[in-house]
Amino acid sequence: MKQPLPIDTLQDGLVAACGRVRRIVLRAPTGSGKSTRIPQMLLDLNLVQGQIVVLQPRRIAARLLAARIAQEREVRLGGEVGYQIRFERVESAQTRIKFVTEALLLRQMASDPELKGVGAVVFDEFHERNLHSDVALALARRLQETHRPDLLIMAMSATLDTDAVAKWLGSAETLAADGRAYPVQIEYTHMPRNSTRPIWDAAAEQVRRVLQEEDEGDILVFMPGSYEIMRTIGAVRNLPQSGGVDILPLYGELPPEEQDRAVKPSPGRKVIVATNVAETSLTIPGVRAVVDAGLARIARFDPHRGIDTLLVEPVSQASAEQRAGRAGRTGPGRCIRLWSQTDHEARPLREVPEIKRVDLSETILLLLSSGWGDAATFPWYEKPDDKALQRALTVLADLGAVDTQGKLTPIGRRMSVFPAHPRYARMLLAAGELDCVFEVCRIAGLAQGRDILFRKVDDRTENARDSVEQEDGSDFFPRLALLQQAIDLKFDADACDRFGVHGQAARQADQAARQFLRLAEGQGLPVSDRIVDPAAIRRCLLLGFSDRLAVRLDAGTLRCALVHGRTGELRRESSIRNAKLLVAAEVDEIQARGGVTTYLSLATAIEESWLQELFPSEFSTVNHVRYDATQRRVVTRVERRFRDLVLEAKERDDAPSDAASRILAEEVAAGRLELEKWDAPVDAWIRRVNFLSKHCPELGIPVFDEAARRMVIEEVCTGAVAYRDIRDRPVFGVVRGWLTHEQAMALETYCPEKLILPRKKHPARIEYTADGQAEIEATVQELYDFPGSKLRVCLGKVPMVICIQSPARRTQQRTTDLDAFWKGSYEGVKKELRGRYPRHEWR
Known part of the structure; x- marks a missing residue:
């Protein structure tokens, strides 16, 4: 049975408005139930024909809201009610209410401009003004004006400037639902802005107050990021009052089951410490108090320098109001703000829209490729700054996506099919030419979400990482190797932890890589299993990030100079700390230790010859040759100047083949290098041999032991001069040479691989285990x-x-x-x- 909610009183007004217009702007307070009830009203009252698509700015909200509506309607999730978020699609042909994130709707509109089968598009939490929602709203309005007058467009929020949205939409009606479910008492503290007291300690002090003063009710604490969340959890657990209280994190990168644990009712009292994912849409039953740090990590793009920034900033008044509303969903509540009322009144009324603060190149490319118009003619809800638009066009021109007049090029059209930043789209197309599509798809997948590696790990974990064979030359190579390790471990959290790998992040990276691979194959890019030259992968990275080329300033520090007069610092955990010349996939301005530092992350070592090939008019040269012991090869170092950046060196392989072969064999035997063709079928064959040797000693089958393994490795490495020469070399044929022809025949007779069961469609595989x-x-x-x-x-x-x-x-x-x-x-x-x-x- 549905619990009555304030939004229910709006039903008659909604029916009347839908009878008059197809554009509606709705404002309803936090806790009123708009996110769950409005879609159901549209369906149950037959106000639209077709699917009702509800846009959510966050994946966790889309998933949980769909589950909530399915529960209210007592239907299976994925039937009448479903959702689609990145890497996850739970819907069917019967789905009438579907929650999606904005980027997915844009891709749907690109492939199906008329949104066939969609009767309504509902923009929930539109006040957040995500870039994708701004573009989608403009496209929906234009579609309604041209081909789909029946399409219903709704924009909803608790803090929406309804007049501005209605005016822009034109011929729109405004609806409002009054009253929060329960009152919330706002309390301010007097923590000064320049206070040196950690914010997590201040929050824990207020949690202590609430636990002492209130006998019941859960507490929701807002923090800007996962680091602050974990520090807050530690501080709260140290409180004497926290005994018997569950203290749980809630942020977007958590596995779904941990997110569910935080938001679902529990018999005991809870303290939930969350980022702004809990700010809107989500209902967390039982929360009666909010402790708000008033901070969030805000993404911004500086079009002057091409730097993505992620700084901790005070939230707006509207955001603070949303957070306070979390305490009034199920009963009277209180909200304790860790700032003064004077500070609150000085805060901006609303957040700066994303369109004013993030990189626009991917959006501009999508506009051009979908025929939606260029940046100058597109009907923006709020037009971006000219400098940001120009920077986006410059990036696209550098990548070859647009010509000098800003028109889409053939390569730009091919880039546009990839749902990623144009840099990665360009890399994928280059990978098709350099025959490393599979590897670059994985790199693109790794770059789409959070880093799969934990940043700070102990020596044991570092040694475990080092034991996984990986190429030199890019911070992506260890991640590629450890991603494969996580795949082999089936993303088991505990097993991945031993390698310092975030299992859930690795799973998402693998899903993204598979999606890129499907798209690449669909575009006709060649995917082969031939040996891949790591240099080819690095060339692809250079093509995507030539404007982020950097050179180390000195050997004693990690300071770097970048093109266009910028400076930065290579992250200490980078695997290419010895590289002189590099490109950085991420250049981030991070607020830390009381200051702001520009960090270069996901860096890749670059050869100067590649730059000369791509930019031949921007060089001067000095050469010398030396042996680089740290690289275990002879390298030729070529000094060059690129644009305004002084280059000192490039490196190329020049190792004697006999020495290289010995080193490679030792490294493989020690487990620091991996023969990719030494795969599951090879190990299965070895287990069969050892099974037969154990159970039928009379046949004289030799055991395949460690000494046999070393002999095979040495034979595989014969004549190799670099790891790339052996990485994909065939192994099975060499391993099979361990048995004579007669012994191999006995193996097939005594230990078959499969058994035919007449009632089984395919022969049953026989697995021979290591324990016999x-x-x-x-x-x-x-x-x-x-x-x-x-x-x-x-x-x-x-x-x-x-x-x-x-x-x-x-x-x-x-x-x-x-x-x-x-x-x-x-x-x-x-x-x-x-x-x-x-x-x-x-x-």
């Missing part, structure tokens, strides 16, 4: 009529371990005696499964 067992998986139905006496290997000598599965391929029982299973526990298994799988045969 042979396992086979099959469902109950696939085992019917098959004699248990045949489930043996080594000519009947060794019984298999049979993993008996349900029709859903979930193992129910393991046995080495199938006949005993039929006579014994089968009836119990059948009784348990037949009700769940009635369409399957049960004897």
Whole structure:
């Protein structure tokens, strides 16, 4: 049953407005229920035909709101109600209410300009003024004016300037729902702006007050980022009053199950410490008090310097009002602000829209490629600054996406299909020419979300990372290797932690990479399994970031000079700290230690010859050759000047093949390098050999031990001069040489790889384990009529371990005696499964 909410009183007004116009602007206070009830009203009152698409600025809100509506309507999530966020799509042909993030709607409009099947587009929390929502609103209005007069457009918020939005839309009606569900008492503290007291300690002090003064109710604490969240959690846990209280984090990068734990009701009292993801839309039942640090990390782009900034800034009055409203959702509440009322009144009324503070190059490219008009003619809700537009066009011109007149080029059109910054789109196209599409897709995936590596780790974790084979030359290479490690570990959080890898971030990077790979293949880019030259990958990175070229100023520090007269500092954890010349995929201005520092992140070492090839008119030259012990190769260092940047060196491989081969073999044997072709089939073959050697010693099959492994590695590395020469070299043929022809024939006879079950569609694979067992998986139905006496290997000598599965391929029982299973526990298994799988045969 739906709980009555203030927004319910707006039903008649909504019906009347929809009967008169198809553009509605709605303002309703926090806690009124607009995000969940308005879409249901549109559906239940038959106010629109087709799907109701609700835009949310945050993925967590889209997911949780869809789940909430499905729960209220007592329907399965993904049926009548669904959602689509990055890497996750939960919907069906029956979905009528669908929550999406703004970028996904833009891509949908690019591929389906008339939004076929969509009856309404609802812009929730429009006051946040995300760049994508601004563009989508302009496109929706133009679509309605040209081809879809039936399309309903709604903009909603608790702090929206309804008059301004209605005026821009034209012929729009304004609706308002009065009253918050419950009153919230606002309290101010007198913490001065220049106070040196950590904000987490100040917040913990107010949490202590609330725990002492209030006997019930959860507490929501707002902090600017995950670092401050964890410090706050630590400070609160140290309070004597925190005994028996759950203290939980909530931010966008958390796994969904941890997010759900923070927002779902619990029997005990909770303190939730969150970023601004909890500011709008989300309902957190039981919150009766808010402690607000009044800060957020705000992304800004400086069009003068081309630097992405992420600074902690005071939130606006509107944002503070939204946060306070979290305490009034389910009962009277209080909000304690860690700033004075005077400070509050001096804050801006609203946040600066994204269109005024972020990089516009991806948006401009999308406008041009979709035929939506150029930046000068597009009907912006609020036009960007001319300097920001010019900077975006300059970046696109540097990438070859637009010509000197700002018109889209053929390569720009090809770049536009990739849902990423144009820099990465350009890299992917270059990768198609340099035959490294797969690797660059993974790099693009790594760059889309948070870093998969924890920044500060102990020596044990560093050693674990070093044990994973990785190329030199780019901060992306260790991430590529560790991403593969995480994939191999199936993103298990504990296992990934041992390598200092954020499992959830790695999973998202892998999903993004797969999406890029599908797009690349769809564009006809070649994807091969040939040996990839790491230099080709680095060239692609250079093509995407030539305006972020940097040279180390001296060997004793990490200070760098960049093109266009900028300076910065290479991050200490960079894997290319010894590189002289580099490009940085991220140039961030970070507020830290009381100051602002420009950091170069995700850096890649660059060869000067590549610059000369791409920019031949901007060089002068001095050469010398030396042996670089840290690189384990002879390098030729070529000094050059590029534009206004003084270059000192490039490096190229020049190692004697015999020495390189020995080093490579030692590194592989020590586990610091990885032979990519030494894969699962190779290891499976070795386990078969050792299984046969153990169970049939009379055959004289030699054990494949560590000494055998070293011999094979040395043979694989013969003649190689660099890791790139051996990374993709065939291994299986060399490993198979461990057995004679007769022994190999015996292996196939005694230890087959597969077994034919007449009732199974495909032959069942036999897995030989390291502990000397042979396992086979099959469902109950696939085992019917098959004699248990045949489930043996080594000519009947060794019984298999049979993993008996349900029709859903979930193992129910393991046995080495199938006949005993039929006579014994089968009836119990059948009784348990037949009700769940009635369409399957049960004897």
